Amino acid sequence: MLNKYLPIVPDLNVVAANEPDLKSIISIFHVSGAVDVAHRSPIACWFSGMLCCFGGAILASVLLGEPPIEPFTNNRNIILASVIWYLIFYCPYDKFYKCCNFLPSKLFIAGMKEVTRARKIVGGVMDAHSRYRNGWLAVIAVGWAKGAGSGLIANFEQLVRGVWIPERNELLRMSYGTKVTLIGAVLFTLQQMNYLPITRHNLIFLYTMFVVSTEVAMVLFNIHHSPFAPMEVALYHMAFSWQSTFTEPPESHFKAEASDKREALGAQCPASLGATSEESETIKRRRTKKAE
Amino acid sequence: MLNKYLPIVPDLNVVAANEPDLKSIISIFHVSGAVDVAHRSPIACWFSGMLCCFGGAILASVLLGEPPIEPFTNNRNIILASVIWYLIFYCPYDKFYKCCNFLPSKLFIAGMKEVTRARKIVGGVMDAHSRYRNGWLAVIAVGWAKGAGSGLIANFEQLVRGVWIPERNELLRMSYGTKVTLIGAVLFTLQQMNYLPITRHNLIFLYTMFVVSTEVAMVLFNIHHSPFAPMEVALYHMAFSWQSTFTEPPESHFKAEASDKREALGAQCPASLGATSEESETIKRRRTKKAE
Amino acid sequence: MLNKYLPIVPDLNVVAANEPDLKSIISIFHVSGAVDVAHRSPIACWFSGMLCCFGGAILASVLLGEPPIEPFTNNRNIILASVIWYLIFYCPYDKFYKCCNFLPSKLFIAGMKEVTRARKIVGGVMDAHSRYRNGWLAVIAVGWAKGAGSGLIANFEQLVRGVWIPERNELLRMSYGTKVTLIGAVLFTLQQMNYLPITRHNLIFLYTMFVVSTEVAMVLFNIHHSPFAPMEVALYHMAFSWQSTFTEPPESHFKAEASDKREALGAQCPASLGATSEESETIKRRRTKKAE
Numbered sequence: 112m113l114n115k116y117l118p119i120v121p122d123l124n125v126v127a128a129n130e131p132d133l134k135s136i137i138s139i140f141h142v143s144g145a146v147d148v149a150h151r152s153p154i155a156c157w158f159s160g161m162l163c164c165f166g167g168a169i170l171a172s173v174l175l176g177e178p179p180i181e182p183f184t185n186n187r188n189i190i191l192a193s194v195i196w197y198l199i200f201y202c203p204y205d206k207f208y209k210c211c212n213f214l215p216s217k218l219f220i221a222g223m224k225e226v227t228r229a230r231k232i233v234g235g236v237m238d239a240h241s242r243y244r245n246g247w248l249a250v251i252a253v254g255w256a257k258g259a260g261s262g263l264i265a266n267f268e269q270l271v272r273g274v275w276i277p278e279r280n281e282l283l284r285m286s287y288g289t290k291v292t293l294i295g296a297v298l299f300t301l302q303q304m305n306y307l308p309i310t311r312h313n314l315i316f317l318y319t320m321f322v323v324s325t326e327v328a329m330v331l332f333n334i335h336h337s338p339f340a341p342m343e344v345a346l347y348h349m350a351f352s353w354q355s356t357f358t359e360p361p362e363s364h365f366k367a368e369a370s371d372k373r374e375a376l377g378a379q380c381p382a383s384l385g386a387t388s389e390e391s392e393t394i395k396r397r398r399t400k401k402a403e
Numbered sequence: 404m405l406n407k408y409l410p411i412v413p414d415l416n417v418v419a420a421n422e423p424d425l426k427s428i429i430s431i432f433h434v435s436g437a438v439d440v441a442h443r444s445p446i447a448c449w450f451s452g453m454l455c456c457f458g459g460a461i462l463a464s465v466l467l468g469e470p471p472i473e474p475f476t477n478n479r480n481i482i483l484a485s486v487i488w489y490l491i492f493y494c495p496y497d498k499f500y501k502c503c504n505f506l507p508s509k510l511f512i513a514g515m516k517e518v519t520r521a522r523k524i525v526g527g528v529m530d531a532h533s534r535y536r537n538g539w540l541a542v543i544a545v546g547w548a549k550g551a552g553s554g555l556i557a558n559f560e561q562l563v564r565g566v567w568i569p570e571r572n573e574l575l576r577m578s579y580g581t582k583v584t585l586i587g588a589v590l591f592t593l594q595q596m597n598y599l600p601i602t603r604h605n606l607i608f609l610y611t612m613f614v615v616s617t618e619v620a621m622v623l624f625n626i627h628h629s630p631f632a633p634m635e636v637a638l639y640h641m642a643f644s645w646q647s648t649f650t651e652p653p654e655s656h657f658k659a660e661a662s663d664k665r666e667a668l669g670a671q672c673p674a675s676l677g678a679t680s681e682e683s684e685t686i687k688r689r690r691t692k693k694a695e
Numbered sequence: 696m697l698n699k700y701l702p703i704v705p706d707l708n709v710v711a712a713n714e715p716d717l718k719s720i721i722s723i724f725h726v727s728g729a730v731d732v733a734h735r736s737p738i739a740c741w742f743s744g745m746l747c748c749f750g751g752a753i754l755a756s757v758l759l760g761e762p763p764i765e766p767f768t769n770n771r772n773i774i775l776a777s778v779i780w781y782l783i784f785y786c787p788y789d790k791f792y793k794c795c796n797f798l799p800s801k802l803f804i805a806g807m808k809e810v811t812r813a814r815k816i817v818g819g820v821m822d823a824h825s826r827y828r829n830g831w832l833a834v835i836a837v838g839w840a841k842g843a844g845s846g847l848i849a850n851f852e853q854l855v856r857g858v859w860i861p862e863r864n865e866l867l868r869m870s871y872g873t874k875v876t877l878i879g880a881v882l883f884t885l886q887q888m889n890y891l892p893i894t895r896h897n898l899i900f901l902y903t904m905f906v907v908s909t910e911v912a913m914v915l916f917n918i919h920h921s922p923f924a925p926m927e928v929a930l931y932h933m934a935f936s937w938q939s940t941f942t943e944p945p946e947s948h949f950k951a952e953a954s955d956k957r958e959a960l961g962a963q964c965p966a967s968l969g970a971t972s973e974e975s976e977t978i979k980r981r982r983t984k985k986a987e
Binding site for chain 1: 440445469470494
């Protein structure tokens with residue numbers, strides 16, 4: 112049924128899916144200090160841009176024990192990424208950056224990134240699955256790394272620019288892109304291991320539709336919180352927070368109710384698999400109270 | 404003679420000796436901030452736990468140029484480690500952690516860890532020796548990495564939890580476990596290269612007996628300093644501190660004696676291959692005095 | 696014509712060109728805190744010394760997906776490097792270090808390092824070229840890594856000694872050695888891909904002559920700034936700073952001239968591919984002015 116829509120899904124030469132991730136170069140430009148680095152040391156800035164662009168391929172190579180330099184052997188991709196990098200950082204009056212930030216082109220770039228995301232994940236999953244038939248965790252990890260690598264290696268990309276923020280990483284506080292890639296990696300791994308009653312083409316089509324439409328909606332309506340927040344909160348409470356019903360001292364009915372409300376309030380923020388600092392503060396306070 | 408005791412030595416499928424190191428998950432729980440991370444971001448906490456558990460296998464893979472993701476392909480080990488991790492961090496009232504910290508189970512866990520240590524070292528040594536026949540340093544390094552990996556990659560395990568303590572690492576100030584693993588790696592490498600007049604089985608047996616009994620004694624009598632301290636001090640003075648006899652100005656007999664006494668006092672602390680800050684302070688002061 | 700001078704060029708067993716870089720061990724001794732680490736933890740100090748010595752080989756191995764432990768399998772090199780390390784750090788009265796710092800021996804050591812540089816670069820370039828026929832960027836990168844590795848991994852070498860300076864790395868502010876190695880890597884890659892009308896032997900000879908004579912001149916006349924500064928400034932203005940002619944508001948002829956002069960003053964420092972903080976300050980100030 113879905114097959115007639117498939118021509119719009121990009122060509123499936125998935126294993127070589129190392130397209131540069133141009134959106135992330137643009138996003139470096141936002142980062143405070145990046146423009147300064149671009150003028151102080153173009154080489155560091157270029158290398159940091161390439162790490163962002165090919166982060167997924169590099170991280171997947173490292174995980175699979177392959178040369179991390181392999182993504183840099185595709186001259187076409189490197190030249191394309193370098194030209195974009197040059198235009199972003201050194202175009203007079205930041206004209207190119209402003210063009211990219213113009214709503215229609217922003218939508219196009221965001222959409223393109225999401226279209227390639229599925230291919231990257233599938234590329235990683237197939238590559239890892241061909242080596243580790245039963246190692247589903249390794250397969251998920253490689254798929255995730257390939258799809259969301261630039262986020263996961265952000266700490267080391269920042270180091271190239273002379274910035275080091277150890278207290279923040281993608282695992283401690285996941286961005287929407289990293290989360291949706293993790294879900295995709297799990298889905299494609301299940302499909303690859305024949306646990307899902309759907310063909311790979313159809314799954315790619317549905318996943319791409321979902322991420323593109325979500326991304327477009329997020330850009331259009333300027334939404335910044337993750338659309339998975341309610342699910343995450345539910346999952347978090349189910350898996351990691353059910354103990355609080357035991358550990359909370361049932362002093363009075365009123366108090367317990369208030370604490371529940373407080374928790375519910377905390378839960379409205381994108382908590383769970385990367386809870387807000389407020390909630391963690393609440394937990395911390397509660398823990399210290401208990402300790403007393 | 405020793406062969407009749409050998410059945411109690413665990414099975415020697417040494418090359419695949421990637422058992423999870425459950426004791427190190429328990430030890431993360433102690434670390435300040437870890438419980439908070441467990442509630443803020445279960446995924447970061449889980450990943451940090453897995454890095455501790457499989458640190459040795461991961462580090463050995465990296466050193467040998469193999470996929471560092473390979474330890475994650477053994478589903479049984481991963482599930483076992485994940486269940487332990489979950490029970491440690493999310494059991495109501497920290498019941499499971501308290502059980503593990505109960506003296507008999509603490510002894511059992513510490514003993515189990517030491518029993519597997521010899522197998523891990525031998526696994527690493529044999530693996531490296533099959534590739535580098537004469538590279539004794541590489542063989543020792545891989546054996547050491549496999550046996551004490553979780554300590555050696557502690558800096559990066561902390562980074563996952565958002566903590567970065569550059570001024571502390573296992574090379575700068577070795578723990579007892581790291582030291583005993585280094586000695587084991589040297590011994591097993593010498594045995595592997597036929598420099599020791601003892602069979603591998605017997606060496607494993609003797610080494611395991613030694614580390615298990617030392618560990619049990621340390622847990623029982625709550626000893627925190629390394630039992631190697633006197634040897635280390637001797638070795639340190641022989642190799643790295645004999646110069647002080649030259650560099651010390653022999654102004655008067657009394658003064659030299661006092662300085663010797665001061666040194667001897669400093670040497671009582673677990674100095675040598677990781678000297679105390681006091682001693683290094685003394686050295687520094689002496690150096691600056693010389694400079695004047 | 697040049698062939699008759701070739702016997703003085705060292706033997707061309709380039710692929711195995713993993714000679715220890717003894718000059719960098721000597722240079723660690725300068726670093727504040729290193730002597731203290733040598734007395735607190737000889738093992739950390741030794742490992743940091745080895746990382747400096749074999750940094751190029753290690754980094755090239757990592758880039759090519761080979762075991763990073765391979766440089767440690769050459770016992771002769773390791774023993775040589777360890778003996779030098781021991782003499783530097785633990786010789787009474789720092790006699791050995793003073794000998795090395797004596798002008799003739801300093802010249803000899805600096806010259807030797809530059810003589811091996813060409814071999815290391817060619818080794819890396821040939822190794823990478825045999826795998827990636829068309830990946831010229833990867834070939835340059837491996838050649839560069841092999842020739843200037845100890846600088847490029849300095850951040851992690853420092854971490855072993857418990858020091859962490861994220862705001863400084865070789866990409867942000869390149870040393871002369873790193874720059875000349877990059878130029879060498881580009882030249883040897885072009886030669887390897889037959890874009891240069893010169894044989895490899897002759898190029899090695901000319902490059903070695905150039906780097907040795909420059910290094911000797913720098914040591915003799917105590918020059919600390921890069922001899923490439925004028926070229927770099929020209930290149931920088933051509934590639935990364937031509938926009939300022941657009942972005943600078945042409946308010947008055949006088950003002951523009953003054954700004955040009957200021958820029959020219961800034962440009963006298965080794966700017967461009969690692970501009971001085973003063974120039975970057977100027978750029979920053981200009982940018983904020985524009986923002987207002």
